[in-house]
Amino acid sequence: MYKGFRSESFTAWAFMAPGLLFLAVFTFWPIIYGIPLSLTDYSVITETNYVGLENFTRAFQDHNFLISLWNSLVYVLIVPVIQIISILMAILVNSRIPGVKMFRAAYYIPVVTSMVAVALIWSWLLGNNGVVNYLLLKAGIISEQVSWLSTSSTALYVLMFITMWKGLGYYMMLYLAGLQGIPADLYEAARVDGAGPLRLIVHVTLPLLRPHILFCTLISVMGAIRVFDEVYILTKGGPGTSTLTSSVYIFQKGLEQFNFGYASALGLIVSVMVGALSVLVFRLNRKGGVNSY
Amino acid sequence: MPRSLRVLITYLLLILLALFMMGPFLWLLSVSLMPGRNVFANPPAILPTFIAFDNYVQVWNFMNFPRYILNTVIITLLGVVFNIILSCLTAYPLAAFRFKGRNLVFTLLISTMIIPSATAMIVHYLTIQAFQLGNTFFGVVLPAAVSVFNIFLMRQTFLGIPADIRDSGKMDGASELRIFIQLVMPLVKPGIAVIGLLEVMAFWNNFLWPIVVLEDPEKYPLAAALTYLNGQFSYNFGWIAAGTMISVLPIILVFLFTQKYYMEGIAGAIKG
Numbered sequence: 385m386y387k388g389f390r391s392e393s394f395t396a397w398a399f400m401a402p403g404l405l406f407l408a409v410f411t412f413w414p415i416i417y418g419i420p421l422s423l424t425d426y427s428v429i430t431e432t433n434y435v436g437l438e439n440f441t442r443a444f445q446d447h448n449f450l451i452s453l454w455n456s457l458v459y460v461l462i463v464p465v466i467q468i469i470s471i472l473m474a475i476l477v478n479s480r481i482p483g484v485k486m487f488r489a490a491y492y493i494p495v496v497t498s499m500v501a502v503a504l505i506w507s508w509l510l511g512n513n514g515v516v517n518y519l520l521l522k523a524g525i526i527s528e529q530v531s532w533l534s535t536s537s538t539a540l541y542v543l544m545f546i547t548m549w550k551g552l553g554y555y556m557m558l559y560l561a562g563l564q565g566i567p568a569d570l571y572e573a574a575r576v577d578g579a580g581p582l583r584l585i586v587h588v589t590l591p592l593l594r595p596h597i598l599f600c601t602l603i604s605v606m607g608a609i610r611v612f613d614e615v616y617i618l619t620k621g622g623p624g625t626s627t628l629t630s631s632v633y634i635f636q637k638g639l640e641q642f643n644f645g646y647a648s649a650l651g652l653i654v655s656v657m658v659g660a661l662s663v664l665v666f667r668l669n670r671k672g673g674v675n676s677y
Numbered sequence: 678m679p680r681s682l683r684v685l686i687t688y689l690l691l692i693l694l695a696l697f698m699m700g701p702f703l704w705l706l707s708v709s710l711m712p713g714r715n716v717f718a719n720p721p722a723i724l725p726t727f728i729a730f731d732n733y734v735q736v737w738n739f740m741n742f743p744r745y746i747l748n749t750v751i752i753t754l755l756g757v758v759f760n761i762i763l764s765c766l767t768a769y770p771l772a773a774f775r776f777k778g779r780n781l782v783f784t785l786l787i788s789t790m791i792i793p794s795a796t797a798m799i800v801h802y803l804t805i806q807a808f809q810l811g812n813t814f815f816g817v818v819l820p821a822a823v824s825v826f827n828i829f830l831m832r833q834t835f836l837g838i839p840a841d842i843r844d845s846g847k848m849d850g851a852s853e854l855r856i857f858i859q860l861v862m863p864l865v866k867p868g869i870a871v872i873g874l875l876e877v878m879a880f881w882n883n884f885l886w887p888i889v890v891l892e893d894p895e896k897y898p899l900a901a902a903l904t905y906l907n908g909q910f911s912y913n914f915g916w917i918a919a920g921t922m923i924s925v926l927p928i929i930l931v932f933l934f935t936q937k938y939y940m941e942g943i944a945g946a947i948k949g
Contacts, residue, residue: 414799
């Protein structure tokens with residue numbers, strides 16, 4: 385029997401209550417609580433005082449924090465590279481030839497393995513006497529061994545490479561889903577009009593992939609700014625501060641040195657930056673930064 | 678270009694790319710199977726010249742692997758069960774009910790995707806301590822017990838179920854909860870499988886939060902134990918290589934056997 389709108393509302397909220405409770409504690413609360421926390425000098429050791437905006441003024445004079453912000457911005461350089469390579473990979477694995485599904489799965493394996501394992505493997509491959517140096521020396525690309533992860537001029541780029549390598553399969557699958565949604569007759573029509581493979585990609589594929597490009601760009605920008613695991617496992621921000629990214633610095637301040645107040649202030653600044661970058665990506669995409677129809 | 682040549686070039690590119698993506702794992706496998714060989718030998722050991730399982734046996738005995746595997750399985754199971762139950766319960770009304778505050782819930786959920794929290798882990802730490810859940814598996818699992826992403830994914834699945842099913846259940850006088858459990862849930866198994874798989878991988882691979890919450894290394898899951906092992910015995914490459922293989926293989930196998938659902942889920946998520 386139909387019991388009416390009010391009873392339906394009650395049932396709905398009853399269903400959602402447990403999930404919303406968890407979200408309230410572990411998703412909404414961290415966003416809200418970060419703000420008052422950032423206005424205090426809360427740490428485990430000393431008494432907590434309200435310090436106003438002191439944490440924020442301190443942040444912008446904190447040399448290491450500014451470096452970490454810069455490194456995080458440099459990290460965002462992987463975003464366009466990831467999109468280009470993973471779109472090309474998606475086009476490649478979209479070919480209708482026997483065995484292609486096996487290759488798709490193979491490219492996806494780095495995505496499902498833990499960053500700990502991936503980071504360890506690459507740290508050995510990139511070691512002084514590792515496979516990478518061996519191959520590059522053989523090919524004549526470098527003339528002597530490079531300590532990729534302990535040289536300040538290369539470490540950050542090497543980490544960026546590892547992040548990219550692990551993520552390519554994921555973006556490839558998202559783009560593949562986009563490609564498979566493009567009707568085949570569109571290609572047919574363009575081919576009839578005399579378009580070559582390159583023009584097909586530029587004039588048919590890319591414009592139709594636009595929503596996917598927007599989505600993938602957004603999540604990879606956020607991923608790049610928040611990068612933590614690979615940096616923490618491999619370099620902990622070093623050598624010096626050459627790979628210190630904002631998440632690593634916030635983690636050090638917060639959960640290693642227990643300066644919760646200061647770390648929350650840093651976190652708020654980074655959150656605002658991520659929000660601003662997301663808006664920027666949206667704007668660029670709407671204005672046809674990639675390709676317009 | 679003739680078709681056969683095009684196919685040949687495609688295969689060539691596919692194989693080169695496969696070497697790039699799989700090569701590191703194959704190299705690790707080969708190092709782990711050659712006890713006593715130096716990883717940094719020149720030329721590097723890319724293909725195994727002999728095969729022995731000493732590294733596996735030794736690291737298995739040394740590291741108390743059954744313990745770490747049990748920890749990982751418990752954490753993963755708890756995480757998966759919480760995520761499935763909570764996201765189904767929360768998503769169902771959002772897909773099937775008309776109720777007061779529906780738009781409010783939507784706005785709240787979407788806002789969490791726009792407003793990121795760079796310090797969530799710090800607040801989670803304080804919360805878990807306040808609940809006295811430090812050093813427990815629940816402390817590891819609860820902060821990730823439900824996610825907005827999963828709720829939207831399940832909502833998308835529930836939207837695909839015809840409304841008549843709920844109506845016919847009501848005609849028979851079944852309660853909403855019974856309709857949900859007996860009529861609706863069996864129809865969304867594919868969605869549940871996707872969430873299950875995504876969360877199995879997320880919890881299996883998680884290393885940082887467990888290290889933060891668990892004071893006792895005996896309670897570490899595999900990924901965390903691996904960083905611990907690497908910190909203590911970084912000179913024994915063979916062991917760490919074998920340990921890494923042991924931690925990675927289960928998840929690769931799970932993926933290979935379920936990739937159809939998994940890939941569909943990933944592709945579906947972008948629409949949801």
